Amino acid sequence: MTHPIQREHLVVIGNGMAGCRAVEEILARDPAQYRVTIFGAEPRVNYNRIMLSPLLAGEKSFDDIVINDQAWYDDNAIDLVAGDAVVSIDRAAKTVTARSGRVTLYDKLLIATGSDPFIIPVPGKDLPGVVTFRDMDDVDAMLKAADGGGDAVVIGGGLLGLEAAHGLSLRGMKVTVIHLMPTLMERQLDEAAGWLLKSALEGRGQTILTGADTAEIFGEGKVEGIRLKDGREIPASLVVMAVGIRPSTGLGREAGLAAGRGLHVDDHMVTSDPDILAVGECVEHQGQVYGLVAPLWEMCRALADGLTQRHTGYTGSVTSTKLKVSGIDVFSAGDFSGGEGAEDIVLRDASRGIYKRVIVKDDRIVGAVLYGDTADGNWYFDLLKKQEDIADLRDSLIFGQAFAQGGGALDPNSAVAALSADAEICGCNGVTKGKVVSTIEAGACTLDAVRATCKASASCGSCTGLVETLLAITLGDDYAGERETKTMCKCTSFSHEDVRALILEKQLKAIPQVMQELHWTTPDGCSSCRPALNYYLLCAWPGEHEEDPQSRFVNERMHANIQKDGTYSVVPRMWGGVTNPRELRAIADVVEKYEAPLVKVTGGQRLDIFGIKKEDLPAVWADLNAAGMVSGHAYGKALRTVKTCVGSDWCRFGTQDSTGLGIQAERMTWGSWMPHKFKIAVSGCPRNCAEATIKDFGVICVDSGYELHIGGNGGIKLRGTDLLCKVETEQEALDYCAAFIQLYREEARYLDRTAPWIERVGLDYVKARIVDDATGREALRQRFLFSQSFSQIDPWAERAAGAEKELHQHIAEIRPFAVMETA
Amino acid sequence: MEPEWLDIGPVSQLPTLGARTLPVRGGAEIAIFRTAHGSVHALVNSCPHKQGPLSQGIVHDTSVTCPLHNWRISLLTGQALGEDKGCVPVIPVKIDSGRILIGRAEALAGLGAVAA
Numbered sequence: 001m002t003h004p005i006q007r008e009h010l011v012v013i014g015n016g017m018a019g020c021r022a023v024e025e026i027l028a029r030d031p032a033q034y035r036v037t038i039f040g041a042e043p044r045v046n047y048n049r050i051m052l053s054p055l056l057a058g059e060k061s062f063d064d065i066v067i068n069d070q071a072w073y074d075d076n077a078i079d080l081v082a083g084d085a086v087v088s089i090d091r092a093a094k095t096v097t098a099r100s101g102r103v104t105l106y107d108k109l110l111i112a113t114g115s116d117p118f119i120i121p122v123p124g125k126d127l128p129g130v131v132t133f134r135d136m137d138d139v140d141a142m143l144k145a146a147d148g149g150g151d152a153v154v155i156g157g158g159l160l161g162l163e164a165a166h167g168l169s170l171r172g173m174k175v176t177v178i179h180l181m182p183t184l185m186e187r188q189l190d191e192a193a194g195w196l197l198k199s200a201l202e203g204r205g206q207t208i209l210t211g212a213d214t215a216e217i218f219g220e221g222k223v224e225g226i227r228l229k230d231g232r233e234i235p236a237s238l239v240v241m242a243v244g245i246r247p248s249t250g251l252g253r254e255a256g257l258a259a260g261r262g263l264h265v266d267d268h269m270v271t272s273d274p275d276i277l278a279v280g281e282c283v284e285h286q287g288q289v290y291g292l293v294a295p296l297w298e299m300c301r302a303l304a305d306g307l308t309q310r311h312t313g314y315t316g317s318v319t320s321t322k323l324k325v326s327g328i329d330v331f332s333a334g335d336f337s338g339g340e341g342a343e344d345i346v347l348r349d350a351s352r353g354i355y356k357r358v359i360v361k362d363d364r365i366v367g368a369v370l371y372g373d374t375a376d377g378n379w380y381f382d383l384l385k386k387q388e389d390i391a392d393l394r395d396s397l398i399f400g401q402a403f404a405q406g407g408g409a410l411d412p413n414s415a416v417a418a419l420s421a422d423a424e425i426c427g428c429n430g431v432t433k434g435k436v437v438s439t440i441e442a443g444a445c446t447l448d449a450v451r452a453t454c455k456a457s458a459s460c461g462s463c464t465g466l467v468e469t470l471l472a473i474t475l476g477d478d479y480a481g482e483r484e485t486k487t488m489c490k491c492t493s494f495s496h497e498d499v500r501a502l503i504l505e506k507q508l509k510a511i512p513q514v515m516q517e518l519h520w521t522t523p524d525g526c527s528s529c530r531p532a533l534n535y536y537l538l539c540a541w542p543g544e545h546e547e548d549p550q551s552r553f554v555n556e557r558m559h560a561n562i563q564k565d566g567t568y569s570v571v572p573r574m575w576g577g578v579t580n581p582r583e584l585r586a587i588a589d590v591v592e593k594y595e596a597p598l599v600k601v602t603g604g605q606r607l608d609i610f611g612i613k614k615e616d617l618p619a620v621w622a623d624l625n626a627a628g629m630v631s632g633h634a635y636g637k638a639l640r641t642v643k644t645c646v647g648s649d650w651c652r653f654g655t656q657d658s659t660g661l662g663i664q665a666e667r668m669t670w671g672s673w674m675p676h677k678f679k680i681a682v683s684g685c686p687r688n689c690a691e692a693t694i695k696d697f698g699v700i701c702v703d704s705g706y707e708l709h710i711g712g713n714g715g716i717k718l719r720g721t722d723l724l725c726k727v728e729t730e731q732e733a734l735d736y737c738a739a740f741i742q743l744y745r746e747e748a749r750y751l752d753r754t755a756p757w758i759e760r761v762g763l764d765y766v767k768a769r770i771v772d773d774a775t776g777r778e779a780l781r782q783r784f785l786f787s788q789s790f791s792q793i794d795p796w797a798e799r800a801a802g803a804e805k806e807l808h809q810h811i812a813e814i815r816p817f818a819v820m821e822t823a
Numbered sequence: 824m825e826p827e828w829l830d831i832g833p834v835s836q837l838p839t840l841g842a843r844t845l846p847v848r849g850g851a852e853i854a855i856f857r858t859a860h861g862s863v864h865a866l867v868n869s870c871p872h873k874q875g876p877l878s879q880g881i882v883h884d885t886s887v888t889c890p891l892h893n894w895r896i897s898l899l900t901g902q903a904l905g906e907d908k909g910c911v912p913v914i915p916v917k918i919d920s921g922r923i924l925i926g927r928a929e930a931l932a933g934l935g936a937v938a939a
């Protein structure tokens with residue numbers, strides 16, 4: 001082996017994404033060819049610049065985004081000179097000089113200096129508080145500013161600006177985005193998608209000003225705001241300039257290298273000096289400069305091949321863009337400007353906020369813009385790059401790969417199997433399907449192993465589902481799957497618990513978004529996962545949640561129980577089983593007026609009116625409302641009844657006011673949606689006439705207070721309750737009840753009653769959370785009451801007042817036609 | 824001449840991933856569904872299992888899950904999917920200028936079959 005000193009010396013300027021990737025590629029081909037020194041202006045190791053956005057948003061830490069840690073430099077004997085920028089190149093002497101004065105000889109020099117953020121030359125641009133968004137120092141500056149809250153202005157509504165705005169707004173700043181053009185991200189998105197994006201961001205509390213031109217940044221000694229050319233002033237303690245980037249070519253130009261917008265390079269990334277190479281955003285190849293990472297991976301491969309005598313050559317890149325704002329899915333690729341001979345295929349689904357547009361020319365895809373549903377982005381991009389003939393797919397193209405290739409929707413694996421080997425799986429790390437598959441074949445048979453070996457899915461994680469599918473396809477029966485626990489349903493590889501955790505972590509707020517982000521393998525889920533997701537979302541985001549009625553089982557959609565003949569039964573709430581003449585009269589009237597065939601006392605201490613037609617429901621409810629009655633939720637995965645006995649007011653054995661406590665409990669808990677139905681009972685003494693020991697939450701009153709029981713079930717599998725604890729006052733009984741319900745709401749799987757849930761997590765766990773941890777109990781109770789402040793609205797009253805009346809009406813009547821026909 | 828197609832209103836009156844009903848002679852109903860992709864389908868509103876009202880089920884992809892006992896019925900073929908066996912008549916639908924048209928003869932024949 002050559003002694004390190006005798007090897008050729010490769011000096012790299014720029015410790016960024018391209019510089020380090022180039023070194024990795026070279027080492028992978030021949031670890032012994034060069035002695036490597038890397039100069040980096042930034043005082044740190046190499047990290048994933050594109051992940052600065054999630055870092056700013058608080059979704060990642062610096063450690064998470066490091067690509068190569070110090071150990072990598074050490075292991076490969078790379079001399080990292082971090083925090084010392086190169087200031088000049090002497091081509092004749094073949095040396096570089098750093099700011100510190102250090103002079104280094106090179107045999108080969110690689111310039112990978114990236115880009116500089118463009119600063120618009122307005123007054124005030126140098127004020128403290130004006131930052132750009134390019135490196136870790138910028139993010140630190142923004143985080144420091146965000147600590148104090150206040151107003152931020154982001155100039156530039158492109159990819160970078162919007163990601164900065166998103167991060168700052170998650171960090172608690174009030175953000176205004178100033179964009180010169182009429183629509184956001186106009187280079188990547190067409191007008192329709194730009195508009196959808198704008199309204200989505202506005203919905204999240206950002207102010208977006210389009211067609212707005214900055215005149216000046218003002219402030220005494222530090223930024224206080226900006227003034228637009230139309231005179232408007234916007235206060236701000238932080239101004240982020242994200243208006244564009246310029247290739248950083250200064251060093252090369254001064255050294256006399258040929259340059260246009262970027263440093264000129266040939267197909268092997270060699271500049272006009274044969275010993276100097278350049279790669280990344282600072283180069284111009286065949287008239288093109290790039291501002292995204294995908295081309296740079298390709299450049300680095302060509303460069304390493306060239307240096308190690310394999311002359312494959314770089315041929316330019318087609319790029320695609322995704323916006324990294326959690327919960328907003330935007331994809332764009334190629335040319336969407338339309339023009340001569342171009343034809344649009346468009347799909348819009350306003351209710352789901354989806355917009356897809358594929359631009360086709362001569363039976364080839366030339367561009368695609370996807371908003372709201374980007375699952376097929378990679379597929380369109382793949383067809384575009386390959387210039388595949390899509391004539392046969394044309395009619396179904398817009399519905400996506402699964403649909404277009406027929407039957408695929410039911411088999412997620414076939415869609416992934418159909419991707420070509422060079423289709424990109426992991427955008428963050430530039431890993432192709434072929435690479436993932438060969439990594440798996442070489443022995444990486446778990447997700448973690450794949451992540452560790454080829455880095456796919458190791459950054460933002462949005463391709464995890466794809467990688468898992470590849471594991472499944474490649475390993476077949478040998479793939480054990482990552483997770484011990486059962487998946488939610490066949491539409492996903494995640495368990496209930498995973499999904500709930502991810503909803504919180506990724507701030508997922510709508511079902512299509514969950515399906516999008518968690519890679520649901522079916523287009524719109526199934527009848528098992530949709531109701532579960534709707535529940536998980538409403539539980540996670542009280543107050544913000546938007547109901548998805550189509551994901552509710554019919555009973556919860558119609559607020560009544562469907563019967564075998566398609567009619568409905570109606571059960572008004574009867575608080576604690578207590579009623580009065582007015583209520584009884586109203587029920588009697590309804591039975592007569594709507595000719596209900598049956599009225600019956602239920603096992604839950606109230607009255608059930610049977611045989612009501614869906615058309616009559618709103619009128620029935622209006623009549624019941626008029627007598628002060630609200631929905632009994634006898635149809636819901638929700639609080640059902642609170643059974644009580646007469647208690648101390650009347651009964652000779654009664655120890656406490658069980659009826660009163662039951663009514664208080666029902667008033668506190670009615671309207672709450674749960675993983676399954678939830679029943680409460682309060683008995684006045686241990687004779688237990690209200691059967692409290694087979695309820696989800698039962699109270700047995702005793703002389704000295706209240707015994708609280710949980711996890712009972714009188715249904716299919718009888719289970720007596722467990723004693724949770726004993727408390728002394730009514731208020732405590734109610735507080736524990738609220739806390740227990742919230743724990744169940746937050747942690748049980750959808751369709752688990754309390755009984756199986758407690759059997760699974762154990763009584764001790766519940767005691768630890770509710771009895772032993774007073775602070776935690778109070779927090780649970782508060783969360784329950786907060787959520788109740790949004791859910792104690794009588795759904796019947798809304799319907800009786802005309803809401804969603806179409807659910808109760810036919811779409812049309814054609815009886816006259818039918819009669820004519822028979823005539 | 825008898826029209827072949829019956830116009831039963833604008834597509835916008837159908838909820839996405841939902842259905843509405845159309846009563847016809849003899850007290851029977853047709854269920855008109857709309858999928859996530861916006862395609863519209865019509866079936867006799869009566870599950871092949873025990874006549875559950877399919878219009879009230881959960882629509883997903885191109886099938887509907889019956890609200891009574893969870894059979895899955897294809898909106899394209901009317902066939903029960905999975906292990907279950909059975910079939911409900913499909914009524915042809917087309918969309919013209921945003922309006923829903925259903926096949927007149929089939930609608931009536933399909934209902935006759937159910938009513939019998």
Ligand code: SRM
Nearest residue numbers: 561569601602603604605606634641713714715716717753
């Ligand atoms: C109406 C009523 C029977 C009656 O005439 O008394 C009733 C009727 C139904 N029960 Fe019940 N249950 C009724 C009290 C009960 C009770 C008694 C009680 O609550 O004290 C129980 C046992 C206690 C328990 O839940 O632990 C009971 C255990 C069940 C079960 C089994 C639950 C389980 O966990 O095993 C089901 C099935 C289910 O929910 O999946 C069920 C399901 C049903 C359904 C909803 C069946 C269905 O899915 O269509 C019935 C709806 C009828 C309708 O259209 O109104 N019903 N059901 C009672 C209504 C109470 C109310 O006022 O809301």
Ligand SMILES: Cc1cc2nc3c(=O)[nH]c(=O)nc-3n(C[C@H](O)[C@H](O)[C@H](O)COP(=O)(O)OP(=O)(O)OC[C@H]3O[C@@H](n4cnc5c(N)ncnc54)[C@H](O)[C@@H]3O)c2cc1C
Nearest residue numbers: 014016017018041049050085086113114280281291292293
């Ligand atoms: C916030 C943010 C989000 C992004 N998101 C995406 C995305 O989602 N998808 C995507 O494809 N792309 C994204 N990009 C673009 C992507 O990061 C760049 O394309 C990529 O980093 C370019 O790599 P590079 O090596 O050419 O430049 P850089 O990664 O910038 O590396 C250049 C390095 O050289 C150093 N340097 C410069 N001059 C000198 C000198 N004289 N001496 C020593 N060192 C020097 C710089 O300090 C820097 O560390 C994003 C960029 C940012 C800033």
Ligand code: SF4
Nearest residue numbers: 564602603608715716
């Ligand atoms: S016991 Fe069975 S039949 Fe009776 S109401 Fe309950 S679910 Fe219906």
Ligand code: FES
Nearest residue numbers: 870873875889892
């Ligand atoms: S009636 Fe449809 S599944 Fe039973």
